[in-house]
Each structure stands twice: as C-alpha cells, then as structure tokens.
Amino acid sequence: MLLISSYNKYTGGHRQKILSMDFVIGGLAASGACIFSNPFDVLKTRMQLQGELRAKGEHSVHYRNVFHAAYVVVKNEGLRGVQKGLGVAMVLHGLRNCVRLGLYQTMEKKGFLTNSEGKTVFYKSAVASAFAGATGAFFGSPLFLIKTQLQSQAAKQIAVGHQHGHSGALEAVRTIYLQHGILGLWRGVNGTMLRALVGSSSQLTTFALTKDKLRENEFLRQSTLLTSLIASIFSGLIQTIMINPFDVVSTRLYNQEVDANGKGVLYSGVSDCFRKIFKTEGLSGMYKGVVANYMRLAPHSLFCLLFWDILKDLKKNYIDERR
Template sequence: MDFAIGGLAASGAALFSNPFDVLKTRLQLQGELRARGHHAVFYKNVFHAGYVVAKNEGIRGLQKGLSAALVMHGIRNSIRLGTYQWLNRNGYLTDSQGKTILYKSAVASAMAGAAGAFFGSPLFLIKTQLQSQAAATIAVGHQHGHSGPVEAFMLIYNKYGITGLWRGLSGTLSRAVVGSSAQLTTFAITKDALKETELFKGNPMCSSLVSSIVGGVFQTVLMTPFDLVSTRLYNQGVDAKGKGVLYSGLIDCFFKIGKSEGFFGFYKGIGANYMRLAPHGALCLLFWDYLKDLQIRYVEAIPQKS
C-alpha cells in the first residue's frame, strides 16, 4: 500500500505541474551549446514561454507529454516514496524519539530516488521528447516528430532495442539522487522542526505544505544542473546505432555545456523548474501525507482479531 500511495500522489500532482515541465524543457533546450547572444531567443522567461506556446500551439500545447508524465511519475514515485515510507515506518530513518536522522534520510532517499529513476527512465525519455516538439517557428533542440507516447515507445524499441529505451539513464540517475535526497531530507527535517512550534501543533497539513515548499527550494537549486543535463541527453538526436550525436554521456554533456554556455547555462529554465517543482513537490507530498493518514485511519478502523 505504501508504494501505491506514493505513485497515486505523484500522478495527481503531475496534472498541475506538467505545463511548467513543458516550459522548462523548452527553456533548457534553447540555445543548446551556443553562447548567450549567439542564438535565437523564442522564450524570454517562463511567462513569455507560456504565452508563446499557447499562441503557436494552443492551450493543449502546454500539456504535451501528459500521459507519459502521469505514468512516469506514478512508477518513479511509487518506488521512491513507497520505499522511503517503508523504511521510515519501520524505524530505519529515525532516532528513539522519532526524529529524522539526516544522513540516514539522505542515503535512503537518494537510493530510493535512483531506483525509481531507473524504472521510469523510458517514460522520462519519451516525455521529454514529446514536450520538446514544437511548432516550426518556435522549435528548439532536436525534433523527434513522435505522434504520441505509444508510437514513440514502439519506434525507439524497434530501431534501437531495449537499450534504446534506457538511453540517457546516467543523467536521470544523477538527477534523481541529488533531487530526491534534497527534497525528502529537507521535507522530513523541516516537518520535525515545525512539530515543535505552537503554530503548527495540531495542524499536520499546514506543516506538510510549508515543509514541501522548503524542500522544493533546496531541490530546485541543487538539482537544476543535473535536470538540464538529463533533458539534453534524452532529447539529443542519435545515429544509426542509437548513440547520441551531441553528447557521449553524462561527463561529456557537463563539459560541453560548461564550455559553450558557461556556468549560468546550467541554470537555464530555473524559474520554470521551480514553478514546476514547487507545486508538484508540494502537492505530491501533501497528497502523500493525506493518503498516509487515510491509510492509518483505515487500518485502525479494522477490528483486530483477538
């Protein structure tokens, strides 16, 4: 049940956050491997990007890749949140007073995040490629031309085999390890601290909301460079053997971005990324806490056998 709750919470949150994911992807791909001032600028910022996408592709353009995103978030977070909750519920992450132990939480959330990222990677690949597809006048990055998630899955599998579906795995694993450990650890520690204050005593939903916002800030700042690299690895074109034509792997991608776009190139789309992560993280963790409470109440309501 812990795993189903985690997946359901994340899928529900993705309904609201996916438009910002589309905008973030476009901003991250804009000016790929080009210095500032040496490429066309279709998207000036997250708000302008939203206007441009809606104008050229309609409101539906803001929800590109939604079906793949819903399934992907469900798979990733059923594993990530389910594993973390199981470890926490069995006392592996807390001390004798029930408070979160920092290093144990960080390690557990990183490992759980990596496991979720591995199994969700094919859908993350497809989601990214669908979100990058744009009207010709505002297109950035490689355009794969998929008609939908099922067609994309079959095309990639038929041309490049099972390994083609896991292309770019190194990027999403590093992204997940950093992002998950930052989010879940700061969420748990902030929530522990708020429990000690008079303002939040007896108000668990409010403390969960505040804690998730704090977690979102840390997650965004630490994860954005890895998220950008992951987007680039997933979206790049490939040769006949399925090898990337721009980047050979994680380290090569970091090196080329740093050399061509500079330090701030790693933070392209950070505004859109926070506007995606903040509501997604807040809603996901809020739904997660709410569903966990419902589970506890349901278990307590079941008559116990003597």
Template sequence: MMDQKRVVIQWDELMLGGVGAAVAGFFTNPLDVIKTRIQLQGELQARGHYQVHYRNVFHGFYQMARNESFVSLQKGFVPAIWFQFLMNGCRFGLYQVCDNLQLTRNNKGDVIFYRSIICGVGSGMIGSFIGSPFYLVKTHLQSQSESSIAVGHQHKHTSMMGGFRSIYQQNGVKGLWRGSVASMTRVSVGGSIQLTSFATVKTYLDKKQWIDVDSWYGTLLSAMIGSCFVVVSMTPFDVISTRLYNQPVDPKSGKGQLYRGIMDCMFKIFRTEGILGFYKGFGASFLRLGPHTLLSIFFWQLFRKEYLLYFKQQDQNS
C-alpha cells in the same frame, strides 16, 4: 494476521506515493513543457548567438498559445503521468517503508540525517530507473513544436506508444533506457534533499508543537521549505538530463550524436554556454518544482493518512 496487514501497508506505500505524484503532475505538466523547451534553447551555442523564442515562463506560455494552442501546454502528459506514478511511487513509497521500519530514525524518533540521505538516494534511483523510458518519451513529445519556435532536436513521435515503438525498433530495449544514468543522478540529488528536508522539518515542528504537523498546513509548510533546496541543487542535473534524453541518436550504433555521457555533456555546456547554461529554465523549474513538491507530498500524505485511518477502522471492526 497483523504481520500480513503490515506487509500490505508496506506495498501500498508505493501505490500511495505514485498516486499522489500523478495527481500533482496533472497541474504542473504545462510548466514542465516550458522548462524543457527553455533548457533546450540555444543548445551548445554562446549567449547572444541564437534566437530566443522563450524569454521566460510567461513569454513561453504566450508563444505556445499563439503559435500552437493551449492544448500544446499539456504535451507529453500521458508519459509524464506514468513517469510520476512509477518514479515517485517508488521514491516516496520506498522511503516511507524505510521510515516505517525505523531505518531513518534513532530510538527517540529523531531523523538521522545520513540514513535519511541514503534511503532518499536509494529510493530515488530505483524509481528513476524504472520510470526512465517514460521520461525519455515525455521529453521528446514536450520538445515537439512548430518550426517557428522549435528548439533542440525534433523527434517525430505522434504518441507515447508510437515513441516506444520507434525507439525500440531503432535501438532495442537498451534504447528505451538511454539517459537513465543522468535521470537517476538528477532524481537522487533532488529526491534525497526533498525527502530529508521534509522529514527533518516535520519532526522539528512536531517537537516544538507550533502547529499540527499532520494537518494540511503542516504538510505544506514542511514541503515548502524542502522545495527551496531542491530547485537550487537539482536544476543543473535537470538540464543535463533533458539534453541527454532529447539529443539525436545514431540509428546504427544507438549512441547520442551530441553527448557521450554525463561528463561530456557537462563539459560541453560549460565550454559553450558558461555556468549559466546549467541554470537555463531555472525560473520554470522553481515555479514547477515548488508547487509539484508541495502537491506531491501533500496528496501523498493526505492519501496515506486517509488510507491508514480506513485500515485502522477495518482492523477495529474485525
């Protein structure tokens, strides 16, 4: 009986991680929209040779509210939530399963850095691959704007399902996973650092007994420290992913018209936009990733704590 209940908990780790990230996505999607547009602004153009529609995050909010509407700040919301649920459900859930099975720790309960990295990378890549079609359509919808402030290629989808249908009709199932390699790289880099730093800091604070690591403020502090490392390491890969996902596609061959792949995109950005091109949208990424990391891990740990408490009470009652 206990073995069966343990299996249920292992599977439910995926659901708890996904729900936590989806709730966080509700609050941070507007920043994701601004980030996407800033990353596409001045694509493959040297600084000073293109019109700057979005000077920073706050100017981006103003421009969208003035030229579109406040509702436009939630563009791509539906695929964004599905992506967060699927990607982080796997990423958080599978990482927690590894932690539950003591694959990330030694006999004393200390986090083993390289094992934690491997588990973080593996869970992130799986989650990113599964959720990639939703990230693709999310990027297309978020970049759609009025012509006066348009940046990047403008796809003509009217909804998430309309986007899936259009991409499938043109490029088949393979087209739905276009750019997935870049997304897997992006998430594995950021995810491994996020989860590893979170687990390491939490273990350290627990040993020092400075605060209650299972409390809401203990979780928030551990997540805050992790988010600082995530933004610096993840932004260049985030820019590359956005460019690869949003580029126009040849309807016959199904290949991107601007970039052949990750390395080609990296080379072209460096050659035309310089090293700072990889950090476009850094401010928006920081403002988004910080709160999103905090909220994702906070809700994940909160839901997980409440679920395990309920599960324990049910076990005692039976």
C-alpha cells in the same frame, strides 16, 4: 498451534497488503500532482534546450522567461501545447514515486531513518531517499525519455533542440524499440538516475527535517496539513537549486539526436554533457529554465508530498478503525 499458525498467516498477509498500500499511495500522490506541474515541465524543457551548445547572443531567443514562454507556446500551439506529454508524465511520476516514496516510507516505518526520539536523522534520510530516488528513476527512464521528446516537439517557428517528430507515446516506444532495441529505451538512464539521486535526497530529507522542526510549535503540531504545506514549499526550493544542473543535462541527453548505432550525436555521456554545456554556455547554461523548474517543482512537490501525507493519514485512520 493451528490457531497461532492461522493468525500469523492472516496478519502476515495483512501486513503485506499494508506495505503494498505504501507504494500505491506514493504513486497516486505523484500522478495527481503531475496535472498541476506538467505545463511548467513543458516550459522548462523548452528553455533548457534553447541555445543548446551556443554562447549567449549567438542563437535565437524564442522564450525570454517562463511567462513569455507560456504566452508563446499557447499562441503557437494552443492550450494543449502546455500539456504535451501529460499522459506519459502521469504514468511516469506514478511509477517512479510508487517506487521512490514507497521505499522511503517502508524504511521510515521500520525505524531506519529516525533516532530514539522518532526524529529524522539527516544522513540516514539522505542515503535512503537518494537510493529510493535512483531506483525509481531507473524503472521510469523509458517514460522520461519519451516525455522529454514529446514535450520538446514544437511548432516550427518556436522549435528548439532536436525534433523527433513522434505522433504519440506508443508510436515513440515502437520507433525507438525497432531502431535501437530495448537498450534504446534506457538511453540516458545514467543522467536521470544522477538527477533523481540529488533531487530525491534534497527533497525528502529537507521535507522530513522541516516537518520535525515545525512540529516543535504547538499550533503547527496540531495541523498536519499546514505543516506539510510549509515543508513542501521549502523542500521544493532546495530541490530546485540542487537539481537544476542535473536536470539540464538529463534533458539534453534524452532529447539529443542519435546515430544509427543509438549513440548520441552531441554528447557521449553525463560528464561530456556537463563539460560541453559549461564550456559553451557557462554556469548560466546549467541554470537554464531554473524559474520554470521551481514553478514546476514547487507545486509538484507541494501537491505530491501533501497528497502523500493526506493519503498516509487516511490509511492510518482506516487501519485504526479496523482494529
């Protein structure tokens, strides 16, 4: 009995460490991907704020398209301009995806997302990834708020949206906390949770289903890397189409000026933001920065999901060798 008890204690602790690794792997994968995707995140943020609540032709156009935006930012702010908020973004995506991918991987390993043949069930994956995404978004919301405000800060001649004037991430946290308390750091959380619910569900479900389909091909079944590469590119496209309107709303809610009570000056909430954008900017307003968003999400999705699969394989090989 003593031996059995000792064995159970050991294996239980070992399983707990393996489970923890799933969360760490998700965070590392996303942080690494962020280095490549952050410049497009900066451009996307600027383009989404350009012409805020103004009809087409009634505002200055500093950024004509993603390539012109890159040129304008580099010209006026240097190369550092396209990597604004990188440190915060890496921590943000690491934290959010530690939770998001860790939860999803845990549910997948427990068999909650697949059928008896081991193939992904659409509705189960959609619900699980939506829940995991929204949970990760809640915990990462303060960092997303700060990242958005840092990325929107631009040289005066090309500035769009409200300029918060933060000197850095820590100063931003301190200022927001002193002015509006802990709840001020979670302002706009509803928008980002809705954004994550849609984005995570479309990304992870499409990624899993596409990989299942690709594995029906004998050649692709032997190449985890190529299968993950193709699936991540396709999932990034679907995710961009689904997420962009929610992304615009989330960016606007995070970046808007607030009054002394911490209430938004332009938008009172998610539904009010949707209504005002559609009314003044039309459907095209919901898809501002969509190309930049795809150019951000495609490499981020590609590298994040690719790193995720590679790290999972390394973990599996390590566990197999220890047995």
